[in-house]
Amino acid sequence: MNIKEIKLHQLEMDLKNPFTTSFGTQSKRFITIVEAVNTDGLSGFGECVAGEDPLYSEEFMDSALIAMKKYFAPIIIQNEISHPDEVWDLLVPFKKNNMAKSGIEGAVWDLYAKENGMTLAEAVGGKKAEVDVGVSLGLEDTDELLLDRIEEKVEEGYKRIKVKIKPGRDVEMLRKIRGKYPDIPLMVDANSAYTLDDIELLKAMDEFNLMMIEQPLAAGDIVDHAKLQKAIQTPVCLDESIDSYQAAKASIELGSCEIINVKVGRVGGITQSKRIHDLAAEHNIPLWCGGMLEAGVGRLHNIAITTLSNFTLPGDTASSSRYWKEDIITPEVVAENGVVQVSDQPGIGAEVDFDKMKQYLKQTDVITA
Ligand code: OSB
Numbered sequence: 001m002n003i004k005e006i007k008l009h010q011l012e013m014d015l016k017n018p019f020t021t022s023f024g025t026q027s028k029r030f031i032t033i034v035e036a037v038n039t040d041g042l043s044g045f046g047e048c049v050a051g052e053d054p055l056y057s058e059e060f061m062d063s064a065l066i067a068m069k070k071y072f073a074p075i076i077i078q079n080e081i082s083h084p085d086e087v088w089d090l091l092v093p094f095k096k097n098n099m100a101k102s103g104i105e106g107a108v109w110d111l112y113a114k115e116n117g118m119t120l121a122e123a124v125g126g127k128k129a130e131v132d133v134g135v136s137l138g139l140e141d142t143d144e145l146l147l148d149r150i151e152e153k154v155e156e157g158y159k160r161i162k163v164k165i166k167p168g169r170d171v172e173m174l175r176k177i178r179g180k181y182p183d184i185p186l187m188v189d190a191n192s193a194y195t196l197d198d199i200e201l202l203k204a205m206d207e208f209n210l211m212m213i214e215q216p217l218a219a220g221d222i223v224d225h226a227k228l229q230k231a232i233q234t235p236v237c238l239d240e241s242i243d244s245y246q247a248a249k250a251s252i253e254l255g256s257c258e259i260i261n262v263k264v265g266r267v268g269g270i271t272q273s274k275r276i277h278d279l280a281a282e283h284n285i286p287l288w289c290g291g292m293l294e295a296g297v298g299r300l301h302n303i304a305i306t307t308l309s310n311f312t313l314p315g316d317t318a319s320s321s322r323y324w325k326e327d328i329i330t331p332e333v334v335a336e337n338g339v340v341q342v343s344d345q346p347g348i349g350a351e352v353d354f355d356k357m358k359q360y361l362k363q364t365d366v367i368t369a
């Protein structure tokens with residue numbers, strides 16, 4: 001590969017509806033689209049998923065932008081790369097900053113696939129022609145509003161419904177949901193809102209036949225998650241805790257979870273996602289691909305990684321229209337009856353549409369040799 005420049009397109013996008021989790025409400029997304037251009041003028045695209053503020057994890061959009069500009073993009077331009085798996089090794093001296101690393105690595109993966117006339121799914125080793133998707137619903141002001149949202153998404157055919165919970169908006173809310181929908185595939189995501197002191201409340205959730213409870217405790221609490229998993233029947237799924245291959249290994253060995261949500265950005269890119277995939281498969285831990293309210297580029301990367309065989313549970317990569325009035329890719333991602341077709345076009349499988357992107361673009365920084 002011969003990458004001559006990297007462009008960092010900084011976007012400000014309005015979400016169709018505010019998205020509320022236990023850690024806060026977002027109504028905008030600040031997204032950096034990374035474009036890696038080779039000496040033939042061919043471009044590959046990645047997306048940096050860091051949030052506006054360091055609330056989900058320690059990374060945030062400004063820190064990620066600096067990390068990409070100052071450290072990661074120059075290294076990619078200065079070094080000869082023959083395969084995208086080499087990107088992780090080049091960046092590994094720099095600690096963490098996984099979402100920044102992943103944004104850059106993603107652009108290299110897409111470019112590699114395009115240079116070789118393959119789909120990104122083929123390049124990562126995935127075999128599926130379509131993937132199952134669910135939908136993640138934020139907290140609403142009232143349970144009735146949430147029930148309306150659920151109704152809408154059940155009618156759209158999503159394969160499972162995930163609802164956000166936090167203290168005070170949990171057992172009673174779930175009782176109302178199960179009262180109306182006794183059988184839908186349902187799961188909850190706490191985004192670390194509880195501690196082991198809440199163990200009785202978390203046990204009480206066993207009665208709702210949930211597919212899983214995602215990240216009930218703090219990210220670093222993998223020992224406490226192991227204690228919790230022994231005490232409850234509902235499978236624990238880890239999200240924030242799994243920020244590396246090592247964290248996945250420790251969590252599996254300790255019995256901290258029965259399921260893992262892989263987010264490409266959180267673990268540092270596709271190469272690390274594949275390593276975690278293979279490790280989890282060896283230990284019979286099923287996976288699904290989480291989301292970070294991505295625009296089209298990130299959604300397509302998520303779909304590509306989901307084509308690996310151990311992603312057996314529906315992911316959060318819903319339709320573009322779930323979050324955006326207009327996405328930045330053509331064609332947009334469309335889920336029909338909870339299924340997304342994997343594109344057979346090279347790379348991510350859709351065009352980044354600069355005409356559409358213009359309305360969101362605040363600034364582009366160009367890094368050259
Ligand atoms: O915890 O999975 C999460 C969105 C932003 C930050 C964290 C999370 C989420 C979601 C939405 O749950 C996933 C999506 O639809 O992209």
Ligand code: MG
Binds near residue numbers: 191239240290
């Ligand atoms: Mg989560």
